[in-house]
Amino acid sequence: MLLEVKDIVKRFYGVTVLNKVNLGFAGGEVHALVGENGAGKSTLMKIIGGIYHADEGSVLVDKTAVKISNALDAAKLGISIVHQEYNLVPDMTVLENVMLGKEMTGRLKAIDKESSKAYVEEIARKDGIKVNLDKYAGDLSSAEAKVAEILRACTNSMRLLILDEPTAALDDDDVASLFSLIRNLKARNIGVIYISHRLDEVFHICDKVSVLKDGKHVGTWETGAIDRDFLVKAMVGREITAVFPPRPTTKREGTKKILCIEHLSDASHFQNVSLHVGQSEILGIGGMSGHGQRELLRALFGAGKITSGTISIEGKPVVVKHPADALKYGMAFLSDDRRNEGLAQTQSVERNIAYPSLNRYHRNGMVRTKVQHALVGDLIDRLGIKLASERQIVQNLSGGNQQRVVLAKWLPLNPRILLLDEPTLGVDVGAKVEIYKILRDLVSQGISIIMVTSDMLELLNISDRIIVFYEGSVSAEYPGEVATEEIIMAAASGKPMAIGGMV
16 A cells, blocks of 8 residues: 555544544555545645644555655655645746756756756656646646646656646546546556545546545445445435426516626627626526636626626616726626635634625724624524634635635625626535525525536536537527537537527
């Protein structure tokens, strides 16, 4: 066994998050680690990677107990982690990022870029990695950034690679390329720990799967010996019979249009886009990653520059140049990057929820703490946020609960339109079910939702109406109840099918 964890225990503030966990990971094997948010997956990986220290238990490499006090210790043992969040220096090239901290030097200790590039190119060739080493990290797509981080790991004499939600922001073609890379690493006897909420991928690429629940090891199985339903039941402790809430049965003809955009364009990401969302409607936007959907959503919230076109809310033209404008007109935005754009990670849950509506809790310059506490408590109960207390630091919550905090902070502003960018990104199946119920509940209260998602099942089952983007423009529009994966993929490839008179 390449790496083993024995009787690992970890506590935070007296709460046990890992309880006597025993697991083993072999070289030349892709081993999935799954479980609901808060099950302990990330904590265990951070112990293996030297970010956290276990309170009890031991880590063994090649059957020898080792002390991993920091990421450098882990790297020396051949252990590398590629985190879900972007972890590159944007103003440095890929080559500079890959060699950061291990630069090759020549005479007078000057960095030898030619030798460094030759060294990295050889590693990339050996592992079948294709990425432009001269490109700045800030200009990389999500897929390119993930590959660059894996390449950086490969330069550390890597024996074990930990991938945390590696496909969260990738389209199907990028996922296929990543899987090819994983198979190349596996063929070189490198072990891969694959953390993912996308269970179809687990069965596609992984040899084994281990389940954690409430900090305990539930079991480990060969993926060929079980099915998806078995795995979901092991993760959540129950069968999930209905992941998606039913759509409203009432007909939508004549629904009041809340937001309309006409011929909207920006400098380089989308052009001549026209669409609308009705009251109490979920408008889903699909398409391949990088075709302008994300940028459109950000532009509507004032986080991107619109060069032409018009925006109207309830028939009245509006100008949105800044997020403050969008908030004034009743729009709220959930970013796909909740870590950097959605939350103040080192602040409490209460402060995160209260920030956007602080004026409601002030009187004569003083915070009315009782009023704030009551409103925050009501939102926590309403959205089912699971936490130890309102004062808990938000970065210590699970991904699903963090996402609910992001949603909760906007609700006191009584938004009419929610702009959601990947609303269940990095969220487990149990938390997804709860978030979908919350969205349907909000829609039933009159809120309209525009949702960009790369999750095909989510797009097909949550959306009342679906718009598909291709190369920055609307390729097709379909009712949610008639759209299929084949129809969406055809439109996303620029070859839309005519269904019921709609294209």
